[in-house]
Amino acid sequence: xxxxxxxxxxxxxxLSVLDRIVISLAALLAxxxxxxxxxxxxxxxxxxxxxxxxxxTTFCYNPMQVYYELFLGALxxxxxxxxxxxxxxxxxxxxxxTLLIFAGLSVAVAFRAGLLNIGTQGQLVVGGLATAVTVVxxxxxxxxxxxxxVVLIPLGVLAGAVGGGLYGAIPGAxxxxxxxxxxxxxxxxxxxxxxxxxxxxxxxxxxxxxxxxETRPVxxxxxxxxIPVIGFEEVNFSLLALAxxxxxxxxxxxxxxxxxxxxxxxxxxxxxxAAAYGGVDEKRMTVASMTLSGALGGIGGAFWVLMVHGQWLxxxxxxxxxxxxxxxxxxxSPIGVGAxxxxxxxxxxxxxxxxxxxxxxxxxxxxxxGLIILFVAMPEFFRLIGRRYVAPGTTEPVRTxxxxxxxxxxxxxxx
Amino acid sequence: xxxxxxxxxxxxxxxxxxxxLGAAAALLLGLWLTPASWQTATLRLAVPIALxxxxxxxxxxxxxxxxxxxxxxxxxxxxxxVVVNWLGDAGATLGLTNLWWGMLAGVLVSVLFALVFxxxxxxxxxxxxxxxxxVWLISLGLAPFASQILFESPNTANVARFDNVTVxxxxxxxxxxxxxxxxxxxxxxxxxxxxxxxxxxxxxxxxRWVVASGENPKALDTAGIDVHRVRYAAVLLSGVxxxxxxxxxxxxxxxxxxxxxxxxxxxxxxIAIATYLLANYHPIGALIGSFLFAGLNSMxxxxxxxxxxxxxxxxxTIPHMTVIVVLVLVxxxxxxxxxxxxYESGED
Numbered sequence: 157x158x159x160x161x162x163x164x165x166x167x168x169x170x171l172s173v174l175d176r177i178v179i180s181l182a183a184l185l186a187x188x189x190x191x192x193x194x195x196x197x198x199x200x201x202x203x204x205x206x207x208x209x210x211x212x213t214t215f216c217y218n219p220m221q222v223y224y225e226l227f228l229g230a231l232x233x234x235x236x237x238x239x240x241x242x243x244x245x246x247x248x249x250x251x252x253x254t255l256l257i258f259a260g261l262s263v264a265v266a267f268r269a270g271l272l273n274i275g276t277q278g279q280l281v282v283g284g285l286a287t288a289v290t291v292v293x294x295x296x297x298x299x300x301x302x303x304x305x306v307v308l309i310p311l312g313v314l315a316g317a318v319g320g321g322l323y324g325a326i327p328g329a330x331x332x333x334x335x336x337x338x339x340x341x342x343x344x345x346x347x348x349x350x351x352x353x354x355x356x357x358x359x360x361x362x363x364x365x366x367x368x369x370e371t372r373p374v375x376x377x378x379x380x381x382x383i384p385v386i387g388f389e390e391v392n393f394s395l396l397a398l399a400x401x402x403x404x405x406x407x408x409x410x411x412x413x414x415x416x417x418x419x420x421x422x423x424x425x426x427x428x429x430a431a432a433y434g435g436v437d438e439k440r441m442t443v444a445s446m447t448l449s450g451a452l453g454g455i456g457g458a459f460w461v462l463m464v465h466g467q468w469l470x471x472x473x474x475x476x477x478x479x480x481x482x483x484x485x486x487x488x489s490p491i492g493v494g495a496x497x498x499x500x501x502x503x504x505x506x507x508x509x510x511x512x513x514x515x516x517x518x519x520x521x522x523x524x525x526g527l528i529i530l531f532v533a534m535p536e537f538f539r540l541i542g543r544r545y546v547a548p549g550t551t552e553p554v555r556t557x558x559x560x561x562x563x564x565x566x567x568x569x570x571x
Numbered sequence: 572x573x574x575x576x577x578x579x580x581x582x583x584x585x586x587x588x589x590x591x592l593g594a595a596a597a598l599l600l601g602l603w604l605t606p607a608s609w610q611t612a613t614l615r616l617a618v619p620i621a622l623x624x625x626x627x628x629x630x631x632x633x634x635x636x637x638x639x640x641x642x643x644x645x646x647x648x649x650x651x652x653v654v655v656n657w658l659g660d661a662g663a664t665l666g667l668t669n670l671w672w673g674m675l676a677g678v679l680v681s682v683l684f685a686l687v688f689x690x691x692x693x694x695x696x697x698x699x700x701x702x703x704x705x706v707w708l709i710s711l712g713l714a715p716f717a718s719q720i721l722f723e724s725p726n727t728a729n730v731a732r733f734d735n736v737t738v739x740x741x742x743x744x745x746x747x748x749x750x751x752x753x754x755x756x757x758x759x760x761x762x763x764x765x766x767x768x769x770x771x772x773x774x775x776x777x778x779r780w781v782v783a784s785g786e787n788p789k790a791l792d793t794a795g796i797d798v799h800r801v802r803y804a805a806v807l808l809s810g811v812x813x814x815x816x817x818x819x820x821x822x823x824x825x826x827x828x829x830x831x832x833x834x835x836x837x838x839x840x841x842i843a844i845a846t847y848l849l850a851n852y853h854p855i856g857a858l859i860g861s862f863l864f865a866g867l868n869s870m871x872x873x874x875x876x877x878x879x880x881x882x883x884x885x886x887x888t889i890p891h892m893t894v895i896v897v898l899v900l901v902x903x904x905x906x907x908x909x910x911x912x913x914y915e916s917g918e919d
């Protein structure tokens with residue numbers, strides 16, 4: 157399977173940044189179109205009092221309204237009156253963006269090393285529990301107040317990174333030393349993580365004062381603090397957390413592009429043969445990149461605990477799966493992850509607006525996510541369309557010129 | 572070489588009669604020693620895993636890794652329940668029982684999704700793993716989405732399930748009669764499907780083409796066979812098998828479909844992939860392998876109903892942990908040479 161990734165990454169590397177952005181935008185547009193058709197058609201099966209009458213069928217859902225709510229509802233309806241920058245919906249969008257940056261980086265780092273880490277979800281679940289438990293126990297030793305904040309938050313994030321990193325190292329080691337396909341092991345480890353954490357919870361860490369499956373809450377001073385005056389007070393979002401995510405994102409971009417570790421990681425993803433020839437220990441690199449990937453997922457879990465809920469809940473949202481979509485849409489580039497995470501933050505937050513303003517199920521967002529991944533996976537589709545409709549003149553000169561790599565490299569990576 | 576099923580295959584090749592007698596004796600001993608309720612439950616739980624695995628064998632052998640099988644199980648199980656609920660539990664429509672219409676609908680929807688996957692991979696040269704993940708994630712969103720619209724809940728309504736079909740005389744055979752000849756239709760489909768899959772793959776021209784398309788597409792092309800067409804057929808066939816598995820599981824065992832979280836399919840499609848790797852792409856081996864996971868699954872159900880104070884959530888993951896152990900043991904399974912690669916006729 158490493159051959160396959162080699163060819164895929166070669167193909168991706170052959171694309172210019174502009175190409176990739178165009179393909180991502182085209183994929184987004186295509187997914188929105190298909191999703192719109194789905195919404196419209198499924199409106200015929202829903203029951204409603206008023207809807208569009210067409211040939212005796214009532215179509216209950218209006219895709220335009222759904223997308224209006226999805227995209228603008230997530231920003232707090234800026235086109236309507238009384239809009240302020242720090243409104244609740246935008247806060248919720250940025251909260252999700254922050255978490256998705258961690259999840260997206262986690263998937264992207266592994267992907268750049270030639271590994272498909274579907275296990276970010278499990279790493280996030282394990283890391284989050286490690287954070288909650290560590291902070292709750294450490295809070296009984298550490299003094300409260302400002303000192304508590306300064307000590308407990310870094311400690312909690314570290315605990316999340318260690319928990320997620322160790323859990324990510326497992327599929328890395330299985331891949332490196334037993335050649336077990338990481339796609340399947342990580343999916344299985346996601347299910348196992350849910351089982352293990354829920355067992356640990358009921359065995360040891362359940363909040364005795366609560367009837368819901370959750371840990372004891374961390375003290376309030378151990379939650380990520382909000383910046384006063386600016387706003388976002390009514391939603392569990394902190395600009396400091398977003399800033400940390402952005403710094404981490406830039407740090408990862410720097411790590412991959414400018415350090416020797418990053419160079420070795422990328423080479424083992426793109427050309428494992430060359431990497432091995434250059435003296436990279438392939439097995440250790442596999443374990444190291446999966447550990448790093450898991451640690452990033454674990455940090456996502458830490459922020460989910462310390463920023464959003466102040467405790468670990470058994471019912472963890474599927475941030476890890478959305479992280480796959482974020483990374484795929486971003487072309488696995490750390491900086492691209494920021495933009496893609498904002499888009500999926502809009503999706504997550506907009507799905508809430510959809511369910512308050514319309515009767516369309518918010519599960520639509522899950523379908524859209526899958527569609528985006530599907531369309532990003534087929535750049536050839538957009539190239540064919542592009543060749544046919546956008547620039548019909550380009551095909552002819554290419555042939556006479558003897559081939560233009562920018563247009564023709566779709567198929568030859570596989571030979 | 573450490574793979575136990577692979578070893579069994581070798582033993583059969585060397586001394587067919589002795590190996591068959593040994594296997595039969597071991598099987599009968601196992602049947603005599605274990606409770607009947609566990610055996611029947613195992614057989615039923617094996618249905619989605621075995622059929623999805625057999626379908627996956629065809630796709631992967633032809634060179635298309637279909638990791639979206641989980642998604643095919645989800646959509647077929649869901650749509651079969653929807654159709655039965657829509658037509659009504661009892662009775663028949665146009666001379667066919669409503670349950671069988673549900674089965675048919677499940678297979679059709681699964682084939683439709685497999686067709687989309689095949690077009691995306693074969694026409695548009697998509698990365699097979701990413702496209703397969705997309706099929707899974709789309710299904711994971713689509714089933715609860717549609718369920719919310721139709722049932723206003725991520726879970727569907729309850730529908731009737733298949734009744735046992737008893738074969739006279741044969742069902743009286745001690746030890747195996749009640750198990751194999753007094754059971755639900757989807758179990759017969761699984762058993763027949765495994766044999767048919769084996770016959771198709773190893774005894775027909777189509778089977779040879781599938782294998783060649785995965786190992787050496789250029790040779791197949793040179794021999795005048797359209798590689799794309801063979802791959803299309805193989806992927807669609809994986810849709811048929813997965814559809815039978817998903818719909819059979821829903822209409823025979825579940826009687827409802829829960830779309831929350833990992834859905835009622837809960838990773839069985841991925842377990843199926845581990846199963847055919849364990850079986851080294853042998854359809855009969857995949858059937859036997861599926862009994863391993865289904866057996867663990869039904870054992871855990873029995874422990875739970877027997878009221879042992881085991882941590883449920885942890886026990887529930889035993890089949891998934893076993894998948895990892897299995898993958899470690901069979902890590903060295905050789906994939907078909909051209910698996911995952913796009914093939915373009917006329918390339919150098």
